[in-house]
Amino acid sequence: MIEFHNVHKAYRVEGREIPALQPTDLAIQSGEVFGLIGHSGAGKSTLLRLINRLEEPSGGRIVIDGEDITALDSEGLRRFRQRVGMIFQHFNLLSSKTVADNVALPLKLAGELSRSEIDRRVAELLARVGLSDHARKYPAQLSGGQKQRVGIARALATQPKILLCDEATSALDPQTTASVLQLLAEINRELKLTIVLITHEMDVIRRVCDRVAVMDGGVIVEQGAVADVFLHPRHATTQRFVLEDEQVDEGEQRDDFAHVAGRILRLTFRGEATYSPLLGTVARQTGVDYSILAGRIDRIKDTPYGQLTLALTGGDIDAALVCFREADVHLEILR
Ligand SMILES: Nc1ncnc2c1ncn2[C@@H]1O[C@H](COP(=O)(O)OP(=O)(O)OP(=O)(O)O)[C@@H](O)[C@H]1O
Ligand SMILES: [Mg+2]
Secondary structure, three states: OEEEEEEEEEEEEOOEEEEEEEEEEEEEOOOOEEEEEEOOOOOHHHHHHHHOOOOOOOEEEEEEOOEEHHHOOHHHHHHHHOOEEEEEOOOOOOOOOOHHHHHHHHHHHHOOOOHHHHHHHHHHHHHHOOOHHHOOOOHHHOOHHHHHHHHHHHHHOOOOOEEEEEOOOOOOOHHHHHHHHHHHHHHHHHHOOEEEEEEOOHHHHHHHOOEEEEEEOOEEEEEEEHHHHHHOOOOHHHHHHHHHHHOOOHHHHHOOOOOOOOEEEEEEEEHHHHHOOHHHHHHHHHOOEEEEEEEEEEEEOOEEEEEEEEEEEOOOHHHHHHHHHHOOOEEEEOO
């Protein structure tokens, strides 16, 4: 659905070039939820805004749904933008217009539907985002979560194939974030919309994304399926995001369990294996004792996973390692 071929971007400020995106190749599949994560200034918004040409690339080719959009003239670009919706951190609603009029605006600008068709479509959109009872209100009379729902309804008005979300939940509390993410997941599933979303929270990636790219200094430093990147982060930036999400502070991380006896290993379970009674079975068969040093059981989108750091003492430790290797679990020996 979205292809970048050697796309790069530098901003010109007072005669100086500020590189924001280094030459990048990227492919985002139709119907997936693709996350972009990175620290401030990493180039996430630049990359996102290149997708609908809100930013002009300094070089390279961008192909959306088979069409080279770097070559479009202004009329072509206007039509193309109807196929790409966008939502923002601060909602960008018009305060002088009602909820219904905000949602109707892109339809009026497109000029393709009659008044009554627009009314019908707006009613459908407000029902989809759960705001049917708020059509006549003004943005100032809504909560943050409700404002973002208006933003989503407006972004969907022209029936786009792609939805771009720039920090769409960053201004919301955790509970409202969860409900907005749930709405985005529903839209992705039911409308088969391709979603690209920016966040600086690994938790947002974990809840809704299929794949993720981690950005640092204008470069995608790591990308892949969320479970792979999340459970086995390779780049230092990714590792830091994962630790933040687990709320492990760096001091704790540096602690190499010097005071703990025995072999130290980390087991990662995915899917149904998460609920298997592996530890008890291995302990009984090999006579090892285990203590749990750190652990987490959670979900990545719809898949349960568990990750446990264990110290093994006593019994036949080598036999225990063989059992873990043979089981449906990923084993890393830390010490
Ligand atoms: N319009 C602009 N003019 C000049 N420089 C810009 C412009 N927009 C972004 N930049 C610079 O480009 C780099 C990447 O910025 P970008 O906004 O893409 O980062 P980001 O990852 O979205 O950051 P944040 O998380 O803070 O939103 C930064 O160094 C930024 O200062
Ligand atoms: Mg940004």
